[in-house]
Structure formats: structure tokens, C-alpha cells
Amino acid sequence: MREDIKINDRALALENQLIQTLESIYDPEIELDIYxxxxxxxxxxxxxxxxKVVMTFTDAGCTCSETLPEELIDALKKIDGIENxxxxxxxxPVWKMTRISRVGRITLGISPK
Numbered sequence: 001m002r003e004d005i006k007i008n009d010r011a012l013a014l015e016n017q018l019i020q021t022l023e024s025i026y027d028p029e030i031e032l033d034i035y036x037x038x039x040x041x042x043x044x045x046x047x048x049x050x051x052k053v054v055m056t057f058t059d060a061g062c063t064c065s066e067t068l069p070e071e072l073i074d075a076l077k078k079i080d081g082i083e084n085x086x087x088x089x090x091x092x093p094v095w096k097m098t099r100i101s102r103v104g105r106i107t108l109g110i111s112p113k
Contacts, residue, residue, distance in 0.1 A: 001015050001018070001019065002035070002038075002040075002101065004038065004041075004099065005040050005041065005042065005043060006041065006042040006043075006054075007042070007043045007044075008043070008044050008045060010044075010045040010046070010047070011043045011044060011045040011051065013081075014045065014079060014081055014082070017079045017080075018043060018076075018079070019035060021072075021075045021076060021078070021079060022034055022035035022040060022072075023035045023036065024075060025068065025071055025072050025075060027039070027057075027058065027062075027064060027068070028063075028064055029058075029062065029063065029064065030058065030108070032100075032104050032107055032108060033104075034055065034068070034072070035101075036100065036101040036103050036104030036107065037058070037099070037100055037101075037104055038095065038098075038099025038100050038101065038104070039055045039056055039057060039058070039095065039099075040053060040054075040055050041054045041055060041056065041090065041093075042054035045081070045082065048083065049081060049082055049083030049084065050082075050083065050084050050085065050086070051076050051079075051082045051084070051085040051086075052085070052086050052087075052088065053072065053076070053085065053086070053087050053088070054087075054088045054090055055069075055072075055087060055088070055089060055090070056089065056090055056091060056093075056094075056095045057089065057095065058095050060091065065089065069087035069089065072085070072087055073085045073086070073087060097110075
């Protein structure tokens with residue numbers, strides 16, 4: 001899991017499935033997945049199987065801000081151990097290009113860190 005994502009132990013136990021799921025959800029404007037784009041800030045899985053994801057978008061006017069959270073919820077609920085999910089969209093801290101992973105930078109043709 002990325003070092004800049006706050007994650008609790010229950011969610012960490014599902015790390016591989018979570019990463020695979022996050023890498024399957026794309027920001028349609030930038031054409032990069034939300035994991036490597038750095039949109040995910042926090043993942044918390046409680047004892048009842050509820051997964052809360054705190055995320056942001058690259059811009060407040062992002063056209064996918066309505067559809068992408070629902071797509072992510074549907075995908076998370078397919079992971080064994082996650083019964084339900086919710087997304088909290090935050091605007092602070094503000095997303096910056098420095099959150100894009102090395103893989104993301106290479107994919108987008110941006111100089112890797």
C-alpha cells in the first residue's frame with residue numbers, strides 16, 4: 001500500500017485486493033487509475049465489514065465526482081470481507097501532482113520522481 005494512504009489493520013489484511021480494485025477504477029479525464037493518481041487518502045474497514053474510503057479529486061469541477069464514488073463502492077463490495085462501503089470526498093488537503101505515483105508518472109509521460 002502507498003505510504004501516503006492511511007489504512008487500518010483490518011483493511012491492510014485485504015491490501016492486495018484493495019490495490020487491485022483501486023487500480024481498476026479510472027479517472028476518465030486523466031485516464032489513470034485512482035490509486036496511482038493519488039486520489040485515495042484513507043481506507044478504514046470496521047468489524048462489521050463496512051469500508052470507508054476518504055478520497056479527493058484533481059479538481060472541484062471534475063465531471064466524474066458523481067459517478068466515480070458509486071463505481072468504487074460497487075467494486076469494493078465485491079471483495080470478500082467487505083459487506084458495504086462508503087466514500088467521503090474531501091477537498092483538504094488539496095490534491096497535488098506530487099501525489100501521482102512513479103508508475104502513474106511513467107504512464108502519463110511525466111518525469112518520474
